[in-house]
Amino acid sequence: MPQTQSASHEHATGQLAPVGVGLLGCGTVGLGVAKLLLSHADDYQHRIGRPLRLRRVAVRDASKARGLDPAHFTLNPEEVVSDPETHIVVEVMGGVEPARTLILQAIAHGKHVVTANKEVIARHGEEIFSAARAQGVAVFIEGTVGGGIPIIMPIKASLAGNRITQIAGIVNGTTNYILTAMTQKGEGLDTALAEAQRLGYAEANPAADVEAYDATFKMAILASTIFSHRVRVEDVYREGITHLTAADIRYARELGYVIKLLGVARHTDGQMQVRVHPAFVPKSHPLAHVNGVSNAIAVQGDAVGEVMFQGPGAGQFPTASAVMGDVLNIASDLQHANRLMGCLHTGHAAVGSIDDLFTQFYVRLLAKDEPGVIAALGNAFARHGISILSLVQKGEQDGLAEIVLVTHTARERAMRQALADLADHPTIQSIASVIRVEGLTA
Amino acid sequence: MPQTQSASHEHATGQLAPVGVGLLGCGTVGLGVAKLLLSHADDYQHRIGRPLRLRRVAVRDASKARGLDPAHFTLNPEEVVSDPETHIVVEVMGGVEPARTLILQAIAHGKHVVTANKEVIARHGEEIFSAARAQGVAVFIEGTVGGGIPIIMPIKASLAGNRITQIAGIVNGTTNYILTAMTQKGEGLDTALAEAQRLGYAEANPAADVEAYDATFKMAILASTIFSHRVRVEDVYREGITHLTAADIRYARELGYVIKLLGVARHTDGQMQVRVHPAFVPKSHPLAHVNGVSNAIAVQGDAVGEVMFQGPGAGQFPTASAVMGDVLNIASDLQHANRLMGCLHTGHAAVGSIDDLFTQFYVRLLAKDEPGVIAALGNAFARHGISILSLVQKGEQDGLAEIVLVTHTARERAMRQALADLADHPTIQSIASVIRVEGLTA
Numbered sequence: 100m101p102q103t104q105s106a107s108h109e110h111a112t113g114q115l116a117p118v119g120v121g122l123l124g125c126g127t128v129g130l131g132v133a134k135l136l137l138s139h140a141d142d143y144q145h146r147i148g149r150p151l152r153l154r155r156v157a158v159r160d161a162s163k164a165r166g167l168d169p170a171h172f173t174l175n176p177e178e179v180v181s182d183p184e185t186h187i188v189v190e191v192m193g194g195v196e197p198a199r200t201l202i203l204q205a206i207a208h209g210k211h212v213v214t215a216n217k218e219v220i221a222r223h224g225e226e227i228f229s230a231a232r233a234q235g236v237a238v239f240i241e242g243t244v245g246g247g248i249p250i251i252m253p254i255k256a257s258l259a260g261n262r263i264t265q266i267a268g269i270v271n272g273t274t275n276y277i278l279t280a281m282t283q284k285g286e287g288l289d290t291a292l293a294e295a296q297r298l299g300y301a302e303a304n305p306a307a308d309v310e311a312y313d314a315t316f317k318m319a320i321l322a323s324t325i326f327s328h329r330v331r332v333e334d335v336y337r338e339g340i341t342h343l344t345a346a347d348i349r350y351a352r353e354l355g356y357v358i359k360l361l362g363v364a365r366h367t368d369g370q371m372q373v374r375v376h377p378a379f380v381p382k383s384h385p386l387a388h389v390n391g392v393s394n395a396i397a398v399q400g401d402a403v404g405e406v407m408f409q410g411p412g413a414g415q416f417p418t419a420s421a422v423m424g425d426v427l428n429i430a431s432d433l434q435h436a437n438r439l440m441g442c443l444h445t446g447h448a449a450v451g452s453i454d455d456l457f458t459q460f461y462v463r464l465l466a467k468d469e470p471g472v473i474a475a476l477g478n479a480f481a482r483h484g485i486s487i488l489s490l491v492q493k494g495e496q497d498g499l500a501e502i503v504l505v506t507h508t509a510r511e512r513a514m515r516q517a518l519a520d521l522a523d524h525p526t527i528q529s530i531a532s533v534i535r536v537e538g539l540t541a
Numbered sequence: 542m543p544q545t546q547s548a549s550h551e552h553a554t555g556q557l558a559p560v561g562v563g564l565l566g567c568g569t570v571g572l573g574v575a576k577l578l579l580s581h582a583d584d585y586q587h588r589i590g591r592p593l594r595l596r597r598v599a600v601r602d603a604s605k606a607r608g609l610d611p612a613h614f615t616l617n618p619e620e621v622v623s624d625p626e627t628h629i630v631v632e633v634m635g636g637v638e639p640a641r642t643l644i645l646q647a648i649a650h651g652k653h654v655v656t657a658n659k660e661v662i663a664r665h666g667e668e669i670f671s672a673a674r675a676q677g678v679a680v681f682i683e684g685t686v687g688g689g690i691p692i693i694m695p696i697k698a699s700l701a702g703n704r705i706t707q708i709a710g711i712v713n714g715t716t717n718y719i720l721t722a723m724t725q726k727g728e729g730l731d732t733a734l735a736e737a738q739r740l741g742y743a744e745a746n747p748a749a750d751v752e753a754y755d756a757t758f759k760m761a762i763l764a765s766t767i768f769s770h771r772v773r774v775e776d777v778y779r780e781g782i783t784h785l786t787a788a789d790i791r792y793a794r795e796l797g798y799v800i801k802l803l804g805v806a807r808h809t810d811g812q813m814q815v816r817v818h819p820a821f822v823p824k825s826h827p828l829a830h831v832n833g834v835s836n837a838i839a840v841q842g843d844a845v846g847e848v849m850f851q852g853p854g855a856g857q858f859p860t861a862s863a864v865m866g867d868v869l870n871i872a873s874d875l876q877h878a879n880r881l882m883g884c885l886h887t888g889h890a891a892v893g894s895i896d897d898l899f900t901q902f903y904v905r906l907l908a909k910d911e912p913g914v915i916a917a918l919g920n921a922f923a924r925h926g927i928s929i930l931s932l933v934q935k936g937e938q939d940g941l942a943e944i945v946l947v948t949h950t951a952r953e954r955a956m957r958q959a960l961a962d963l964a965d966h967p968t969i970q971s972i973a974s975v976i977r978v979e980g981l982t983a
Contacts, residue, residue, distance in 0.1 A: 253699065410845065
């Protein structure tokens with residue numbers, strides 16, 4: 100039986116025994132959680148009706164100055180997951196191992212688990228949630244997506260009356276900062292990335308962000324949340340922002356759009372699709388106005404229509420806020436925490452291929468400035484059943500014309516074939532950009 | 542003991558008995574709730590592990606065609622609140638009576654209550670929550686504020702790790718539609734209001750919206766939620782939009798702002814303030830981009846920073862979505878529903894007077910176009926310790942100059958005194974507008 104039952108024993112005074120919280124990791128987010136536990140102890144006790152106590156904290160270097168009583172620290176994370184006075188284990192180490200093994204050990208010891216680790220949940224959520232269900236404990240993951248923005252719980256609880264048909268979101272703050280700088284200041288990608296690195300928004304090796312691995316983990320988690328089927332990371336279509344140019348950003352604006360790195364999970368007519376890629380977002384949509392490192396997630400439900408959640412997508416205290424929300428919700432009803440927002444996954448989601456996506460496309464290409472170019476374009480698209488919504492020649496240099504066109508809705512597979520045809524055509528010098536245009540309706 | 546215990550009895554088959562839902566009222570929202578219960582029955586059963594059944598529906602006219610089985614209808618609402626097979630009573634009648642009495646009767650019968658009735662909760666929340674606590678049942682109110690936008694539960698659950706310092710929101714869709722039309726189309730108030738009435742967004746008697754009574758109820762509820770003290774409706778400062786002109790809207794834009802009807806509840810340094818009035822909102826703030834009938838609520842917490850929730854603030858299915866979220870959360874753990882998001886009010890909030898507000902002000906006035914006007918203005922403000930940030934003469938007609946100025950932060954009481962002095966000054970013809978400028982930082 101879970102050891103959490105020990106917390107139900109009342110003291111002789113009639114006061115409920117403290118709820119113990121252990122920490123796996125004490126980096127940026129972990130230290131934020133520890134500081135909140137200490138600074139807000141009175142508030143939290145008032146909220147849950149019993150004290151909430153920081154117990155052991157597993158670290159790699161116990162001598163590092165953190166401003167916490169060193170008595171909390173241990174170099175042995177197994178002390179955290181097996182401590183009899185710990186009821187909730189918070190995992191904020193990041194990465195797959197040893198996080199996965201320690202989470203499973205905590206569950207085996209009957210601990211509830213709260214984690215902000217998107218990679219371990221995206222890759223091993225099935226194993227972790229199955230173990231938790233078998234053991235009768237809760238695994239809460241609010242901090243894995245959207246930093247401090249409440250999103251997992253609002254979807255599972257507040258919006259439970261809906262069939263969720265779509266989630267579209269800006270779930271990576273680093274790339275949104277870069278795209279905002281490119282949009283507002285006209286900067287190129289390299290300049291904007293360097294600035295993001297200088298400000299600490301981007302890592303020295305920015306691949307996790309700019310190649311959209313981070314966003315892919317988050318969309319796998321969100322899609323799993325709304326589909327009630329588990330979505331594998333490898334089933335999420337992924338395309339980063341490294342190929343975007345200042346010209347595309349400028350033409351997007353002229354056409355009434357803003358380019359965002361968008362994660363989309365859509366479930367309509369029995370089809371599930373999950374993808375992360377740069378997209379044209381209409382200026383009239385609230386997502387177009389989400390700038391800088393902010394994240395925002397727009398959720399469409401069949402009853403509610405569309406609701407959007409916006410805020411800080413990362414950072415020490417925002418993410419600690421999400422973690423503490425989970426901790427307090429578990430602690431407020433420790434005996435029944437596993438019933439809150441139970442996971443109802445029934446197998447793996449059959450996610451559709453990106454080839455079957457229907458969407459509009461923006462295409463920028465360089466062509467020889469001679470008669471017959473427009474006809475060649477029209478023929479190549481028409482051959483694959485794609486019609487052109489607008490086509491503009493933007494400029495000319497060295498005998499080459501820059502042409503920007505937007506298609507009507509077309510199937511991705513047909514588009515790829517049309518582009519392959521065009522690439523072979525003698526009048527077409529190069530296809531410079533292809534970016535999906537999101538209407539953002541489900 | 543609450544009769545809800547009957548739902549824990551298992552059938553001989555091992556399946557849990559249905560959870561019964563009764564409806565008080567079957568107008569727009571009530572019918573939406575009934576339709577969701579019927580159309581989503583399978584989903585809901587999957588979510589809560591037992592069937593969710595629509596029971597009695599109290600109506601005033603049982604013969605009206607609603608598309609529901611007439612066997613549900615009763616003219617006697619006491620049948621709804623006393624039905625032994627009903628565990629959750631949904632009150633969607635609106636207004637104070639008989640809603641208040643019926644809610645209290647439902648509680649006395651051991652029913653959990655879900656309501657979307659902002660007026661009865663704003664005016665009688667204390668009595669209702671006290672009765673519920675004594676009886677050990679839940680009263681959930683997500684639908685009272687922000688229509689389908691999840692806000693009450695995210696604040697109480699997801700953001701529980703924070704001290705909430707401020708809520709600033711657009712909580713009335715009708716006035717936001719009107720202000721958006723005035724801003725985007727340059728319409729006057731009367732034209733925009735007439736259009737809102739034609740589209741069904743505004744009532745024939747628009748006072749509840751344009752005089753901000755509706756927003757005041759909602760801010761009393763939101764403030765009570767974040768302060769953990771009950772805020773009386775009469776303690777909320779209220780100012781509608783009827784005095785706004787197209788000129789003010791235009792000057793706001795020139796100054797980098799958008800005028801919104803804003804509800805603000807702020808809790809800093811032990812001071813609580815709650816107010817609803819038109820405000821200059823900086824274009825850089827996400828609230829400035831919330832247009833049409835949408836609502837949006839920005840919440841500031843000491844850990845999370847600012848998160849914003851945006852979506853449809855009214856309507857049949859959006860509000861029914863909020864109601865059904867509450868119903869499902871209660872139904873998923875009927876025996877312990879009263880523990881979810883318990884109300885922790887400790888008495889009434891000591892809400893500060895608007896006189897003590899510190900804010901910037903926009904002032905538009907008409908003055909004689911003669912030397913000494915600027916000096917008179919400067920003196921009047923300086924006498925009360927108010928300094929002027931910017932001052933522009935916008936135009937001139939009939940020998941009168943239109944002057945627009947924005948002050949530095951000043952105390953409201955001092956501002957009123959300065960304006961009284963100015964009104965008496967011989968060179969000042971009239972003070973046409975005074976609108977608060979919101980920095981939107983706590």
